[in-house]
Amino acid sequence: xxxxxxxxxxxxxxSLERPEIFARLYDRHAAEIHRYVMRRLGDSHADxxxxxxxxxxxxxxxxxxxxxxxxxxxxxxxxxNLIGSHRRSEVRALRALARTGVDSVAESWSERADERVTAExxxxxxxxxxxxxxxxxxxxxxxxxxxxxxxxxxADALGVPVGTVRSRLNRARRKMRKALGADPTLVSDHNGAVxxx
Amino acid sequence: MxxxxxxxxxxxxxxxxxxxxxxxxxxxxxxxxxxGSARKVRxxxxxxxxxxxxxxxxxxxxxxxxxxxxxxxxGVQPAGPDLTSATALLRxxxxxxxxxPDLHPRDGQWVYLKTAQCRSGASDAAPDAxxxxxxxxxxxxxxxxxxDKDGDTEPSQRRLYRLLASLPDDPAEIRKQAADMFPMGKDxxxxxxxxETFALLATLDEAYPVHPQGMAKLYRALAADPGIEVxxxxxxxxxxxxxxxxxxxxxSKAVQRREYLLDPDTFQYQGTxxxxxxxxxxxxxxxxxxxxxxxxxxxxxCEMKMTQSLVDRDGEKP
Numbered sequence: 001x002x003x004x005x006x007x008x009x010x011x012x013x014x015s016l017e018r019p020e021i022f023a024r025l026y027d028r029h030a031a032e033i034h035r036y037v038m039r040r041l042g043d044s045h046a047d048x049x050x051x052x053x054x055x056x057x058x059x060x061x062x063x064x065x066x067x068x069x070x071x072x073x074x075x076x077x078x079x080x081n082l083i084g085s086h087r088r089s090e091v092r093a094l095r096a097l098a099r100t101g102v103d104s105v106a107e108s109w110s111e112r113a114d115e116r117v118t119a120e121x122x123x124x125x126x127x128x129x130x131x132x133x134x135x136x137x138x139x140x141x142x143x144x145x146x147x148x149x150x151x152x153x154x155a156d157a158l159g160v161p162v163g164t165v166r167s168r169l170n171r172a173r174r175k176m177r178k179a180l181g182a183d184p185t186l187v188s189d190h191n192g193a194v195x196x197x
Numbered sequence: 198m199x200x201x202x203x204x205x206x207x208x209x210x211x212x213x214x215x216x217x218x219x220x221x222x223x224x225x226x227x228x229x230x231x232x233g234s235a236r237k238v239r240x241x242x243x244x245x246x247x248x249x250x251x252x253x254x255x256x257x258x259x260x261x262x263x264x265x266x267x268x269x270x271x272g273v274q275p276a277g278p279d280l281t282s283a284t285a286l287l288r289x290x291x292x293x294x295x296x297x298p299d300l301h302p303r304d305g306q307w308v309y310l311k312t313a314q315c316r317s318g319a320s321d322a323a324p325d326a327x328x329x330x331x332x333x334x335x336x337x338x339x340x341x342x343x344x345d346k347d348g349d350t351e352p353s354q355r356r357l358y359r360l361l362a363s364l365p366d367d368p369a370e371i372r373k374q375a376a377d378m379f380p381m382g383k384d385x386x387x388x389x390x391x392x393e394t395f396a397l398l399a400t401l402d403e404a405y406p407v408h409p410q411g412m413a414k415l416y417r418a419l420a421a422d423p424g425i426e427v428x429x430x431x432x433x434x435x436x437x438x439x440x441x442x443x444x445x446x447x448x449s450k451a452v453q454r455r456e457y458l459l460d461p462d463t464f465q466y467q468g469t470x471x472x473x474x475x476x477x478x479x480x481x482x483x484x485x486x487x488x489x490x491x492x493x494x495x496x497x498x499c500e501m502k503m504t505q506s507l508v509d510r511d512g513e514k515p
Contacts (some may be wrong), residue, residue: 056228176204
């Protein structure tokens with residue numbers, strides 16, 4: 001038996017013969033998926049959704065497109081769908097933050113149980129704007145901003161064309177900018193270039 | 198500071214889990230892997246489909262929970278409603294709801310929704326927490342929910358109102374139109390009849406404001422559906438009120454069923470609950486425990502619509 005493969009696609013391919021090697025994918029990516037779920041829904045959902053994400057991925061590994069070296073987009077796509085089933089909870093927390101300034105999601109990981117995590121005014125505005133987005137726009141926005149996926153990776157994660165990712169992101173960012181009191185038509189590309197959206 | 202930078206910084210202190218915290222999830226994965234093949238978690242198939250809309254997920258979760266067989270013994274004696282059969286009950290309901298006033302919603306209005314949600318075992322810390330009450334406002338003519346280009350399949354409240362208002366009398370055509378409103382995609386493993394039944398129930402669950410004659414037609418379509426049953430006695434909803442419970446019957450294998458609750462006087466839709474129909478422990482298919490067990494009659498999930506009302510502005514209370 002040689003060295004374990006370093007490429008996610010190769011791990012997945014090999015796991016069809018040696019299922020236990022799939023755990024290598026867990027070791028590589030579970031922590032960041034866990035943190036992403038934590039950031040969106042809070043502490044109470046992170047363990048469960050992370051575990052489910054990898055079980056679902058394992059179950060569907062035979063359908064993985066091995067031309068894609070990194071499994072991150074695929075895993076974030078599965079996690080995103082699981083997060084989506086908690087849409088009401090997520091939106092409720094965002095709306096509460098927008099209204100009260102108390103971030104119950106951030107409180108869930110704070111050191112002290114009685115600690116109040118209060119947000120800046122700009123974060124309240126952001127939360128209100130994000131709460132008002134349709135689920136798919138919210139997924140794109142947060143995959144780019146919090147999971148650091150590229151547009152192409154985001155498209156792979158959601159199974160949509162990259163143009164759709166761009167349009168959803170532009171729409172979401174216009175609403176964010178409007179909420180922040182900036183010119184909503186002025187949308188800088190995520191890489192820094194500034195264009196009118 | 199631009200919008201994306203602000204977003205990057207928000208909740209950036211979310212911790213990365215330590216290795217110990219990730220161990221149980223890894224063990225579950227290895228448990229599945231050691232069986233040598235893919236193991237189906239007791240989860241819905243749809244979560245693997247990229248970009249499934251929340252509404253569709255709701256329907257699909259329901260599929261996993263459906264069950265036939267005898268109802269849990271939570272009953273009280275029936276009052277006015279005819280609970281001898283789903284057909285009789287839903288025809289009676291159609292007559293009553295057709296007499297209710299039309300709210301004549303206007304573009305620009307919002308739907309105020311106060312809900313109570315419960316999830317048994319949702320948290321190890323509070324396994325039997327009381328229903329959690331929340332408020333939200335939904336734009337009646339939400340343009341994003343009416344944008345067909347981005348593939349979002351969640352209909353606006355206006356589309357649902359218009360659907361009800363334009364329904365024909367033919368139950369078969371009503372089923373088809375409901376299924377068009379709530380597409381479930383391909384390879385669901387469900388029959389066309391089942392997909393249409395879920396679409397009727399999704400319409401019942403999602404539609405507000407309600408067009409009275411349209412809702413009556415929806416009830417008649419449900420009355421004509423042999424897959425719909427009624428619990429032959431009133432049940433208690435999670436808030437402690439009497440309710441009529443109708444449910445889709447998919448056979449005797451499932452361990453829960455999803456009940457759609459109607460007010461016994463007005464027959465208006467009140468919300469939904471999932472009820473365990475026998476004692477069981479949730480397991481992965483490799484036999485390992487998912488850590489949750491349920492008793493017969495236990496409500497494992499609910500979403501009750503405590504108040505629904507049209508208001509003129511986002512954030513306005515009725």
